[in-house]
Amino acid sequence: MSFQPPPGTDDIGAPQSHIWREVLREWETWADCYGYPLVMTPLFEATDLFERGVGDATEVVTKQMYTFTDKGGRSVTLRHEGTAGVVRAFLNAGVKGAWKGAYSGPMFRYERPQAGRRRQFWQVGVEYLDVEGPAADAEVVELGFRFLNAVEVAGLEVVLNSLGDEVCRPGYVATLRGYLDERRSQLCDESVSLIDSNPLRVLDCKVCAPVLGDAPAMKDHLCAACADHYAGVKASLDRLDVPYTEDGRLVRGLDYYTRTAFEYIATDLATAQNAVGGGGRYDGLAESIGGRRAPGVGFALGIDRIVLSSSRAPSPPVDVFVISETNPSDALVASSVLRSEGLRVDFDTEGRSVKAQFKVASRSAAPARVIVSDSSGPVGVRYGNDNIDLPIGEVAEWLMQRLR
Numbered sequence: 001m002s003f004q005p006p007p008g009t010d011d012i013g014a015p016q017s018h019i020w021r022e023v024l025r026e027w028e029t030w031a032d033c034y035g036y037p038l039v040m041t042p043l044f045e046a047t048d049l050f051e052r053g054v055g056d057a058t059e060v061v062t063k064q065m066y067t068f069t070d071k072g073g074r075s076v077t078l079r080h081e082g083t084a085g086v087v088r089a090f091l092n093a094g095v096k097g098a099w100k101g102a103y104s105g106p107m108f109r110y111e112r113p114q115a116g117r118r119r120q121f122w123q124v125g126v127e128y129l130d131v132e133g134p135a136a137d138a139e140v141v142e143l144g145f146r147f148l149n150a151v152e153v154a155g156l157e158v159v160l161n162s163l164g165d166e167v168c169r170p171g172y173v174a175t176l177r178g179y180l181d182e183r184r185s186q187l188c189d190e191s192v193s194l195i196d197s198n199p200l201r202v203l204d205c206k207v208c209a210p211v212l213g214d215a216p217a218m219k220d221h222l223c224a225a226c227a228d229h230y231a232g233v234k235a236s237l238d239r240l241d242v243p244y245t246e247d248g249r250l251v252r253g254l255d256y257y258t259r260t261a262f263e264y265i266a267t268d269l270a271t272a273q274n275a276v277g278g279g280g281r282y283d284g285l286a287e288s289i290g291g292r293r294a295p296g297v298g299f300a301l302g303i304d305r306i307v308l309s310s311s312r313a314p315s316p317p318v319d320v321f322v323i324s325e326t327n328p329s330d331a332l333v334a335s336s337v338l339r340s341e342g343l344r345v346d347f348d349t350e351g352r353s354v355k356a357q358f359k360v361a362s363r364s365a366a367p368a369r370v371i372v373s374d375s376s377g378p379v380g381v382r383y384g385n386d387n388i389d390l391p392i393g394e395v396a397e398w399l400m401q402r403l404r
């Protein structure tokens, strides 16, 4: 029997998991700070939800879904993204008026596995529903930007575009199709096959990019309402000092986007996997899955890629390692006292020699040691060059002043 996880999936334990835990904790702080409460939806949904919501011509729906028939004969699919499920949950709750939700959890896409492109990966994201004004888009873009900065994603850039709406996009798509038609012989087979079904996706093709330098851009074909909205988003981002670059080629891989589309790029990562997040506005999604009109905007960020691109050094997993010169039970009790006062503590349960316990302590990377030499007397505390004997009840306060 092999102990390898399935292709494209990972076992993530210490020390790698320290940085995961810090990034996910940081995420909760930022989502809270912007007023996005937690929303939890199922890991699988009816297949139909993704076909109607995300688009049955998108690569993620045609090639990457984990779909199976359950024992009741229903076709279900492991979620490959969070937006469609959250919008379904919002409609199901029958909420009226502005609504916010933040999520965090695994997603599944049948991809060709490589670094930063996994079959099971972790997304955090937000959805802001029943809102139309550009301030909502700017708030969402800002939240992702501030969080990614806080977790020290190296070489972070925000790329922005507007994809128009049902008024102006059809005209633009016709113009783009004409442009692509004239260049059929210069395009790759995949792009040629998309000219009729989904010409916007051709703009995303890395192979054809050199031929598409002068392709018409959506932002030059926006109707007045979309142009106003886009100008409003940019003006708000300017006032927030969120830097961005505009890219008329940014189209995103999911069909539900209208108006604002954006990506967060970690320019230090290998190009194919350097999008650490993306999002945009999806004013027609709720209707496309059979609900009422509920315009919305949101993003999702890929934690696997964030961890790869973060330059942050994880802090030690515990503050204190307790060493016992008597027996493990004394270390257990001392640890319990220190833990109850808010310190993160570990100790050796196996009754090893003091020398061996010091070795385990070094491996733990805990910055402080507490040495118990009898069950009721003072304990020795070591932190850097400081070395002091204290009653156990005074250790936490003394250490907290130095650790925090």
Ligand code: HAM
Pocket (backbone or CB within 6 Å): 080, 081, 082, 083, 109, 111, 116, 117, 118, 119, 120, 121, 122, 123, 125, 126, 127, 253, 254, 275, 276, 277, 278, 279, 280, 281, 282, 297, 298, 299, 300, 301, 302, 303, 304, 305
């Ligand atoms: P997405 O661009 O498909 O958007 O995914 C968002 C992020 O998830 C990507 O930028 C990337 O960091 C990460 N990601 C995607 N696929 C993989 C993979 N196979 N392995 C590792 N990381 C991956 C969405 O999912 C939309 N639901 C975002 C959204 C929310 N739009 C509006 N609201």
